[in-house]
Amino acid sequence: MSFYLSTLAVYFGIDLLSAWSLNLQFGFAGVPNFAFIIFQAVGAYTAAILTLGPDTGINSFQRYFFGASLPYPFPLIFATLAGGALSYLIGSFSLKRMRRDYQAAVLLIVSLIAVQVVSTVVRFLNGSNGLTGIPKPFSGVLNISVAAYQWSYAAYVGVVCIIIYFILRRLLRSGWGRAVRAVRDHEDAAATLGLNGTKVRMQVFVFGGMIAGLSGGLLVQFINAWSPASWSYAETFGILTAVIIGGVANNKGAIVGTLLVQIIFLQLPSFLPQIGYPGLTAALQWVVIASIWLIFMAVKPRGIIPEARYKVKxxxxxxxxxxxxxxxxxxxxxxxxxxxxxx
Amino acid sequence: MSIFIASLGFGLVTASIIAIGSMGFTLQFGLTNVLNISFGAMMTFGAMGSLVAEKLGASMWIVVLVAPIVGALATVAVGRLVFPIFSRRGSGLFEMVMVTLAIDLLLQYLVDAVDHEQIFSFNFPSGHSFHFGPIVLTVTQLSIIAGAILLFVSLESLLRRTRLGKALRAMAGEPRLARACGVPTGRIVNVTWIISGALAGLAGLVYMMNSLTVDAFTGANFLPFVLGAAILGRAGSTVGAVVAALAMGMATEIAGAFGGSAYSTVAGFALLAIVLLTRPSGLIGDTLLKEEVTL
Structure with missing residues (x-):
């Protein structure tokens, strides 16, 4: 029981980071990042190959490129940077001023194709089987029980969450945060004030991508495995549902949404007794999530806690x-x- | 060299499959202005419908007919029952994309829940192989190409030669003016859902006829190509959709022949990225002005 609860706590923290990052891009800046999950994935893969050690070919079941075993904080730092770098690459062609529905479709295509590419090229990141046996940080050094390790990991993720929350709060209340919202609400008016919409969107995109990469690194070091099945485009949809239900452009709302969607609907059912054949629960979960999404879009499109009105002092x-x-x-x-x- | 020519043959087949889908997609996108991601689920529905017919032992022609009927019915149901709920509330273009994405996931995972997450094999006679130099194509593949050409020609003549086509084009261009001129817009939208839904079902079927397997995610895996071709060819232009499909089909098969299957998806993707980078105006163009959903 303690094991399940601590696992849930870690997932909650990581999903919060994802939700805030997507809320920054989607809620505050208006970028419909339907490819969000690939930025988490690139962080996870980076952290994985930087801790697994060089691929010596001894493990015939697992092939990957590069490979190193860097000490603790470096895999996470590189995961964060990788998230930012990939964001810059994708953003370079998808953040121009265009119709938001086109933009959403382009990013969705990016997400779908990335999964296909990584799944088919085995020598790159072990194809659809993915990477396993990724070491947990300090697990050999710390002499504590499994439960204690789990809870300390949850606490550590919690601290990261608190830091990121306050960084985001500070940034979004600054002049830069106002610029981000101005570009979202009225790009022409913002342009007359000298704001370059594409540039502002790129800054948000890269910053959000870095948080996504960090969350991926934290996740993979906890669950020790990563494969294309972990980052199908439906996962982005789960995070986006959390943001929409909780409150678009409201990070407190995102906490509520994450708790409801990610924990209660997506994670808890896997601890319930199985119904039907294996996999039925997973399929039905997405049916439920999609229905909730539709209902919220129809009835309460601004979410449970809508965006706070900005007050000028x-x-x-x-x-x-x-x-x-x-x-x-x-x-x-x-x-x-x-x-x-x-x- | 012979590998290159052989891949041209396969490219033509792939292009035909993409073209059937992207013609349907671009038709409904051009007319209703809804970037309908649930098109993927409609393709899966069409393929699954034919699969069920085939498993029940229906004759080949019935199997082929089931897919467009299922696709059209499902598309009309969603287009008439679900979309208006949101468009009446004044949902913008982007909100409609999110709605269609939700519908896509909902239907896709419903199929997944019903079919027990299996991958089914589709038994369809592929017929003899014909040799045109290094190009080897089966009867099925040749009929896919012929079918795509036939569909393109009939869709173009429908749009250019008939009163219905005139009304369709008028609505795509200027919906309010068309309504003011007495075009029965509601009925025209229904016709669009029927035609594009039938094309979606057919696209799912021909995709399955070529790969001979199908699962709940077939439509989602094929959607990037259909969507990509429709975006490259500009919304609402069937000629553009076919040309873009041809480019994508050729690019994917040639890259696949030389670099392996992974490169074929990369090539299709690279093509889209290059066009987005080099001529974004062609993409935004006149459609940036249309900010409303027409349903």
């Missing part, structure tokens, strides 16, 4: 009676607009 002395009045007027107008839409 006015410097003291400027707040005049007229200012208050204007604010009141604006609030009334907004309320009226809401009523009109509701009707």
């Amino acid at each position: 006015q410097p003291k002395g400027l707040i005049t009676h007229e200012g208050d009045k204007a604010e009141q007027l604006l609030a009334n107008l907004a309320a009226g607009e809401k009523d009109r839409v509701a009707k």
